[in-house]
Structure formats: C-alpha cells, structure tokens
Amino acid sequence: MLKSSTSRLPIPVLASQEGPSLFGLKRRQAYGEEVAALLRGEVDAIYVKGTAGINVANLIGAVEVVEFGFHPDPKIRINSGSPRVLTVDELLAEERPDLVHRLLDAIFKASGWAQAHPEETRRFVAREAGATEEQVLAANGPHIHHHLGLGLQPELVDAIGHYKDFLRDWGFLAADFSITDWVDRRHIDGFDTRAAA
Numbered sequence: 379m380l381k382s383s384t385s386r387l388p389i390p391v392l393a394s395q396e397g398p399s400l401f402g403l404k405r406r407q408a409y410g411e412e413v414a415a416l417l418r419g420e421v422d423a424i425y426v427k428g429t430a431g432i433n434v435a436n437l438i439g440a441v442e443v444v445e446f447g448f449h450p451d452p453k454i455r456i457n458s459g460s461p462r463v464l465t466v467d468e469l470l471a472e473e474r475p476d477l478v479h480r481l482l483d484a485i486f487k488a489s490g491w492a493q494a495h496p497e498e499t500r501r502f503v504a505r506e507a508g509a510t511e512e513q514v515l516a517a518n519g520p521h522i523h524h525h526l527g528l529g530l531q532p533e534l535v536d537a538i539g540h541y542k543d544f545l546r547d548w549g550f551l552a553a554d555f556s557i558t559d560w561v562d563r564r565h566i567d568g569f570d571t572r573a574a575a
Contacts, residue, residue, distance in 0.1 A: 409434045427459065429509035429517045448519060452537035463538065464528060471562060478565045482528065486569070489527035496523040530566055 408430035415421045416438075423443055426434055435442070449455050464485070471478055492499040503522060504511045514522065539557035546554050 407434065413438060427457070427517070429504075429507045429513040432513045432517045433509065447517070452533050453540045456537045456541045468562075471565065475565065479569075482565060482569055485528055492523045492526045496521075499523040499526070528566060530561060530563055535561055 409424065409426050412421075412424040412426070413434055416424050426432075427447065434440075446455055446457070447460070464481075466478055466481070500511050500514050500522060503509075503518070504514045507514065509517075518525070535557060542551070542555075542557055545551050
C-alpha cells in the first residue's frame, strides 16, 4: 500500500483511456486512476504490486505502509495475482492428457532453464513486463528465477483454499467447493521434473 502527502490535484485525464494524451500508447500507466484518487485526497492509501506498482510508487514518491509480497506466510501473500494458478478445462484434462503433459513439460523445462540462468531470467521478465531489471529486482526480489515453476505444496494449496474462502465469505463466489476436490493432482504427481529440466 502506498500513501501520498500531496494535496488535492485535479487529474481527469488519468481516468480516460482515450485521446491524444496517450502519446501513441494503447493504454494508460497502471494504477493511474488510483494515483489520481490518492493525489486528489479521495483515498488515503492505494494497493499496488509488481513492476508497475514499483514504478508508480517511485514516480509519486509514495510512502510504503505495508508490504505483503515477501511475507513468509503464503496466506498473507496470496491475492488474485499470486500465486499464479495453472488451470485447464476438465474436458481437456480428461480427453487430452497428452496435451496437459506437454504443457507441464514446457513449464518445467522453462523453470529449470530459469534456475540455471538468473540474470537472463531477470532480463526476460523485464522485457515481458515492459520494465527495467531494477524494477523487476525490487518487485520480485533477487530469487525470481527460483519462483517460476509449478508445485502443489500443501501450504500453497491451503493458501488458495484460504483465498477461496475469503471470496466465498464476501459473496464473490456463487457456491462453495472443495479445494481438495478441485485440485487435480494426477497430471503433476509423479511428473519427472528432473527429466523435464
């Protein structure tokens, strides 16, 4: 979360996604509306994440109130973007397990490559995110190359269940479901990650 001490400032252009003020870009800077509300004094704090969040925090000289991304408890770190949950359609998983296997194989190979090439990984992530390597380092820490794999560790599955319960409790889910039943371990259990890497 970020907080700014800047007083009221009218910034209606930040809320628009059209017009010449985009300077040839297809979309506005991430968190533009949130920053505008912060600068106008309509909110006291905003939540940002990732390289875009680091960039905007630096741009406005924000004060960090709390940091969740590196918290040791996965239930604190979890949000709609982390961890990234790999899902495939149930019909695909049943009828084309070969395709699911190929997808997992590609991810495990990429993860193995990333672990062996930390600097190249940081450069690749920076290019992919449209960020600098410095922003990637600040947003993701020095060990990003170790966090690009797959896994169904119990603490991560529990954290996803915790987040699912939060969404259910606040009315974002139409019905409850069992995370244990939802997670299909067949395709990843027994996968030889050493052979893939």
